[in-house]
Amino acid sequence: MLRAHRGQARTDGDRLSTDPRFERARAAIDAANADDPNRIVVRGEDRPKEQAHAEMVTEWVQRLRPDASDALLLAARAHHVRRWESPRDSYPEGRAGYLRWRRALHEHHAHLVGEILGDADYEPATIERVQEIVRKRNLARDSDVQALEDALCLVFLETQFDELNARVDPEKMDDVIRKTLVKMSGDGKELAGTLPLGADARAALERALTPPAG
Numbered sequence: 001m002l003r004a005h006r007g008q009a010r011t012d013g014d015r016l017s018t019d020p021r022f023e024r025a026r027a028a029i030d031a032a033n034a035d036d037p038n039r040i041v042v043r044g045e046d047r048p049k050e051q052a053h054a055e056m057v058t059e060w061v062q063r064l065r066p067d068a069s070d071a072l073l074l075a076a077r078a079h080h081v082r083r084w085e086s087p088r089d090s091y092p093e094g095r096a097g098y099l100r101w102r103r104a105l106h107e108h109h110a111h112l113v114g115e116i117l118g119d120a121d122y123e124p125a126t127i128e129r130v131q132e133i134v135r136k137r138n139l140a141r142d143s144d145v146q147a148l149e150d151a152l153c154l155v156f157l158e159t160q161f162d163e164l165n166a167r168v169d170p171e172k173m174d175d176v177i178r179k180t181l182v183k184m185s186g187d188g189k190e191l192a193g194t195l196p197l198g199a200d201a202r203a204a205l206e207r208a209l210t211p212p213a214g
Helices: 020-033 049-064 070-078 095-119 124-134 143-167 170-181 186-192 199-209
Strands: 039-042 045-048
Touching: 020 049, 020 070, 020 095, 039 049, 045 049, 049 070, 049 143, 049 186, 070 095, 070 124, 070 143, 095 124, 124 143, 143 170, 143 186, 143 199, 170 199, 186 199
Parallel strands: none
Antiparallel strands: 039 045
């Protein structure tokens, strides 16, 4: 059962850490993402893409896991830190190239957050835990990694779903939704049902969330 209330996702201001290193690290991650040359309009505001996404992923993690550890929240904030420095077209086309790019991205993000947390005086054990979550290892067995994956899927649905639904055919859209939902936990799917989507996108999501008859 989902432990957070329905409604607006919690904001960073709702999460207060007693560790002064947390705010130093979070501020450093945000500063690193502020340089993103890619822009996105989120909730009516034009923002650096990765900085905005990091905040949204953090909010969704807080909603999924009100008791989230500092390590999980820092991983949420840094999951795509300076992602633009490793573009997809720097690797070959095709699935093999895509998988190489994804692995390199995970290592890139893990390396950068390790440096940031080290500068904030975090101990090696916490740094390693944050890096493990950022790398998304043991998704099926690690509840923190699952919470991060749920949050990533929710941000995708919130920011891209309506636009994608408007330009692809229904069969393709249903396939995209199924592939997204299969990565999500029950709590993540429950929250997906609360998203403020357009009528067509809402119908597509509800079709995917409804179990087949019989």
